[in-house]
Amino acid sequence: MRIAFVGCGAAGRALAVAWLRKGHAIGGIRARATASAAVRAIGAGVPGGPLDDADVVVFATPDDAIASAAAANRLAPRQVALHLSGAHPSTVLAPTGARTASLHPLCAFADLEAALAALPRAFCFVEGEAVDVAERLARDLTPHVARLDTRRKILYHAGAAIASNYTVTLLALARDLFVEAGVPAGVALEALVELVRGSLDNVSKVGIPKGLTGPVARGDVDLVKRHVAALDPATRAVYLALLEATIPIARAKGALTPAAETALNQVLGAG
Numbered sequence: 001m002r003i004a005f006v007g008c009g010a011a012g013r014a015l016a017v018a019w020l021r022k023g024h025a026i027g028g029i030r031a032r033a034t035a036s037a038a039v040r041a042i043g044a045g046v047p048g049g050p051l052d053d054a055d056v057v058v059f060a061t062p063d064d065a066i067a068s069a070a071a072a073n074r075l076a077p078r079q080v081a082l083h084l085s086g087a088h089p090s091t092v093l094a095p096t097g098a099r100t101a102s103l104h105p106l107c108a109f110a111d112l113e114a115a116l117a118a119l120p121r122a123f124c125f126v127e128g129e130a131v132d133v134a135e136r137l138a139r140d141l142t143p144h145v146a147r148l149d150t151r152r153k154i155l156y157h158a159g160a161a162i163a164s165n166y167t168v169t170l171l172a173l174a175r176d177l178f179v180e181a182g183v184p185a186g187v188a189l190e191a192l193v194e195l196v197r198g199s200l201d202n203v204s205k206v207g208i209p210k211g212l213t214g215p216v217a218r219g220d221v222d223l224v225k226r227h228v229a230a231l232d233p234a235t236r237a238v239y240l241a242l243l244e245a246t247i248p249i250a251r252a253k254g255a256l257t258p259a260a261e262t263a264l265n266q267v268l269g270a271g
Helices: 010-021 035-042 063-072 090-096 112-121 131-139 150-180 185-206 221-230 233-253 258-270
Strands: 002-006 025-030 056-059 080-083 099-105 123-127 144-147
Touching (some): 010 025, 010 112, 025 035, 056 063, 063 090, 080 090, 080 131, 090 099, 099 131, 123 150, 221 233, 221 258, 233 258
Parallel strands (some): 002 025, 056 080, 080 099, 123 144
Antiparallel strands (some): 099 123
């Protein structure tokens, strides 16, 4: 396929290089001040070149610029307009007049070479009217491809934010508690990262709910009460919210007795 780009930042460049290596042709690249730099990084493409000769036009702009870019670039019905956002549905590209789709690699793109190395291990999520085309392009990046429900796509993005972004937030809270307990900040973070890595390895092997460990999974109500009593109000609120979300997982694991579950819910009510 011949692929053109509207906008071509870090993600667009990495995907362009990956697709070029799979035998696709890179056509016009329209990016305000970076088209020439993108062509140099990719090793192909035409700065400011045409879009009408492309099979697929990738809108690799920032999320908040996709709608305006779509409105400014009318395409043919035979073409596919595809964006890379994990939050916006493919329908935001409807003003182009082309068939629409989205392709979102669940991967960081801070560095070109690192992204190219990570892509084959990453999961890629696709949706839209032209999902067949998006899926084909995704499979040229990674074997791990799944489809999304266009109407509920924002839930996917929220899930990704919880898993990735808020893990950092939780680590920051946990590190601060370690520091309050007398542990040097650097040691605290290193220890917690290893702890989380072990938890992730465990979940990858046995899944959820079996991968859940700790006092809630054991129904250790007294220990949970001691945690709650020791925390400042802001951290206690986070802890209780996580406790509420963890109780059903512990129940599904089968290790939580009805009496322990009742007692944990009482902790929530008193919190």
